[in-house]
Amino acid sequence: MAIKRRLSGGIIHRNKSNGPHFSIVVLVLFSFLVFSILFVGRGLLRSASNDQIDFSTSSSKQDLNWRERLALQHLKPLFSREVMDVIKAYTDDLGPLSLDSFRKNNLSSSWNFVGQEISAGKNTTSGQSKEVAANVKRETSRGKQEDNSHDDHSNFFESPAKLERRKLREKRREKRAADLVKQDDDVIVKLETAAIERSKSVDSAVLGKYSIWRRENENENSDSTVRLMRDQVIMARVYISLARMKNKLDLVHELQNRLKESQRALGEATADSDLHHSAPEKIKAMGQVLSKGREQLYDCKLVTGQLRAMLQSADEQVRSLKKQSTFLSQLAAKTIPNGIHCLSMRLTIEYYLLPQEKRKFPRSENLENPNLYHYALFSDNVLAASVVVSSTIANAKEPGKHVFHLVTDKLNFGAMNMWFLLNPPGKATIHVENVDEFKWLNSSYCPVLRQLESAAMKEYYFKSAHPTTLSAGSSNLKYRNPKYLSMLNHLRFYLPQVYPKLDKILFLDDDIVVQKDLTGLWSVDLHGKVNGAVETCGESFHRFDKYLNFSNPHISSNFDPNACGWAYGMNIFDLKVWKEKDITGIYHKWQNMNEDRVLWKLGTLPPGLMTFYGLTHPLDKSWHVLGLGYSPTVDRSEIESAAVVHYNGNMKPWLELAMTKYRPYWTKYVKSDHPYIRSCKLSE
DSSP states (O other), X not given: OOOEEEETTEEEEEOOTTOOOHHHHHHHHHHHHHHHHHHHHHTOOOOTTOOOOOOOSHHHHHHHHHHHHHHHHHHTTTSOHHHHHHHXXXXXXXXXXXXXXXXXXXXXXXXXXXXXXXXXXXXXXXXXXXHHHHHHHHHHHHHHHHHOTTOTTOTTOOOHHHHHHXXXXXXXXXXXXXXXXXXXXXXXXXXXXXXXXXXXXXXXXXXXXXXXXXXXOSSOOTTHHXXXXXXXXXXXXXXXXXXXHTTOHHHHHHHHHHHHHHHHHHTTOOSGGGSOTTHHHHHHHHHHHHXXXXXXXXXXXXXXXXXXXXXXXXXXXXXXXXXXXXXXXXXXXXXXXXXXXXXXXXXHHHHHHSOGGGSOOSOGXXXXXXTSEEEEEEOSOHHHHHXXXXXXXXXXXXXXXXXXXXXXXXXXXXXXXXXXXXXXXXXXXXXXXXXXXXXXXXXXXXXXXXXXXXXXXXXXXXXXXXXXXXXXXXXXXXXXXXXXXXXXXXXXXXXXXXXXXOSEEEEEOXXXXXXXXXXXXXXXXXXXXXXXXXXXOSSSSOBGGGTSOTTSXXXXXXXXXXXBOBOSSEEEEEHHHHHHHTHHHHHXXXXXXXXXXXXXXXXXXXXXXXXXXXXXXXXXXXXXXXXTTTOTTOOHHHHHHOSEEEXXXXXXXXXXXXXXXXXXXXXXXXXXXXXXXXXXXXXX
């Protein structure tokens, strides 16, 4: 409903369907009275002409204080102390009040003046009173809306749902603003990076300085001068070929002279510190000649063609050198170092100088005792065999229960015996045999021996009709390894014949190092299988299709190309099941079928995979870690936690080409203080 009150000759209407209560109007009138009194008391009420009271004199200030006290005395009976505190705080915060602030603000559209019109010619005090009343009314109403937020009759009340939606909108706006700022930052960073890269690619051509290629940065590293000289040599060769094409012989001669000088100054240097002291002068002289050549000869198409031709030539040289490197590394791996040959000869001489009765090892009664831990080791390398035995004994919990069966060839038989006579393996038992004394191992029984004696095999190994150059012979060299001509390599397929009284035996290669006690292998349940071995079909190892020729129907019909391979080097063999399955007979069958090498190349792993196919029980990988002879990336933690580490590959630990970081695992078991080791310089 509309409420009307006369004030200064006018009527104020509140246009609202649900108007404020009558008490609100009373409160507004009281508030107006309070503000008017304060204005008078503080001397802030302006006159109709907007003239202000001057408070410059001290008497006026005293009068003002007196008026304020008088006004407060009249107001105290009307209002409570809390209301007076609010009024005082409001005036203290806003400072001196002026009616001009009410004049400048337009009244709300919901308030109208009815009756007398306010014009410029009428009494301004009356108009100001109307404006003050309207403004106070509006502010009071607004304050009531804020304070009485739970009033259901207020049109300005916001529900909790609306407040929550407004908060969500504000959060979304803040998030969008943050995303835009981040995008702007990313764009700025990208632009700055692109600008830096473009600035780096700008050539700074300086007369007398070679500047065909851009400099990577202004702060040159330690070998930037070496790289610059090499680049100059390359470009000089390009310009020499272009000058010859254009018949500029004087320039050719000048470039050749500078090229020789730069090559002499560069030498074999790999860093700036290795350069000759005359290098800066050579660089400057070469830069001047190259600048001259660029002015006379530079043609983008011709230079590109020459550089491409040089790149192809260099690529062919790299491939040729790779083949030569492979050939030489394989050749080095198959030869016997001078130190080991020296050790073998000295031991052999000492052995044959010994009386016959001193050539026997103690505890020979343990050789056929099936209750002990038996090892089979077939090697012609005295030093390697000594490391295998000493590392096994050093890590054994009960050394007295370990028996080592060593088999070597006639050449190294005396040396092998003499070494272990001079360096007995503590309480362990050791026995050395000569493979040439195995009379049952003959060509009529063994297919490999028969094949090795055939004319075709001799021609394959020894005839000069086969490629013998470094590059051509490297691919076949590993298959023409001399160890394949030795029965020591094939004796692993005849273990029951060599040790007929034993039930289980652990086969060890001579390029391994034992780091833990191995007796647990004898208690491993092989589940009726013959061979216990670590599989090698992991990430970097091979499966059957890498070893066998699956284009042959005999292979493809009997084997799975994706079957897991396994490693020779540490294998536990159940000799009882071996005899039951006739493993040696299976090996003979496949070896006879491969007489012309159509099923696999030479070696013992492929026939081993075929012979023990379906008869191999996988061991835990921690028993046997491979790759120390060819892979530089074997994890150190795996090596240190392994029971056996295997230097399979060409980089054997006793060779100079061995990887330095793996060598200590092997050398710590070498008796470096032995006089024969020192005299043959094997400890260096």
